[in-house]
Amino acid sequence: MKIVVCVKQVPDTTEIKINPETGTLIRDGVPAILNPDDAIALEQALQIKDENPGTAVTVVTMGPPQAQEMLEECMAMGADDAVLLSDRALGGSDTWATSNAIAAGIKKIGEYDIIFAGRQAIDGDTAQVGPQIAEKLGIPQVTYVKNFELQDQSAVVERSLEDGYEKLKVKLPCVLTAIKELNVPRYMSVRGILRAAKTEVKVWNAADIGVDVETVGLKASPTNVFKSFTPKPKGTGVKIEGDTPKEKAANLLIALKEKHII
Structure with missing residues (x-):
């Protein structure tokens, strides 16, 4: 089985401050972390790998060069391979443009049975990229997954709702987005850290993944952040x-x- 996990490096929101004059985030000195929901998605992929020998887990992200550190952390947790999509042409992408790039990157990765992603990133809270990737790849999706099991060539999941949950069976390949009730992410292991140090992170630019540069980046993004501010107490x-x-x-x-x- 081949599993792809979409992850993102985000600023630690417990340390975030906003410039009151410009309305922009103050990122200087703010630590970057693996997005919590994505860590849960990765843990589910690793649990499948533990139970099914021969399973390969690949993590993929789009971001600046420093996001490589986060991918190395994912491999230290147990992922087999890592891909970083990094190019100035991809900078400033909103969710639509981001999903275009990541979907193109996944196509280049090749075969996959399941694509896991976190429900949303804590620096945006849009919960849009995972579902958009599914649409771009033309495969089924289930969001807000709180429980998971494999049955033959299908995934049986419980999807969280406001007043309960619904149980669904979806054929593979599919996209699943994870929430915190799904599991508790594991820590990096010493063996994993040593293996990650010896494993090269693949770095692909826009040309490598064959994405149309007119569909990525700031100019291609139909939405933009107008202003960020701290609510008055x-x-x-x-x-x-x-x-x-x-x-x-x-x-x-x-x-x-x-x-x-x-």
């Missing part, structure tokens, strides 16, 4: 005092009447 709440629930309820009624709410 809300005012402090009001604490209702009272020794018993009955007293608190009575004091709440008094406060609401004073404000003419009731």
Whole structure:
């Protein structure tokens, strides 16, 4: 079995600050990490590999040269191969343009049975790239996957909904996007780190993957970020005092009447 996992290097959102004057992210000194949902997608691929000898897992990302460090981390976790799509022509791509590039990269990788991706990236929260890749490749997709099992040449998954879940059976090849309930990602191993150090990350540019440069990059992106800002903090709440629930309820009624709410 051959599995491709789409991953992304993102800034650690716990360290993110926004320039109040320009409305742009301050990236200086902010650590870059493997997108959490993508780590869950990779873990599911690695679990399949553990249970099915002969399975090969390839991770692919689009980004600047420094994203290679994140791919090496993925291989240290257990991935067999890694591909970095890096080219100035790809810079500034929105989700539509990004999915064009990644779909082209996956086509160059070749055969695949399952394509895993995280539900969304924490630096954008769009949850669009995974489904768009499926559309570009013309294969079925299931998003928000919380449980997974293989049955013959199909994947049986539970897709999370607001009020429960639905159980679906989808034929391979397919695209599946993972959520945190699916699993807990493993750590890098010493053996994996040593193997990753000896494995070369493939770096492909736009010409290598044969993508039309008119469909990638900033100029080809139909959407752009207008402004980023930090929401203004809300005012402090009001604490209702009272020794018993009955007293608190009575004091709440008094406060609401004073404000003419009731």
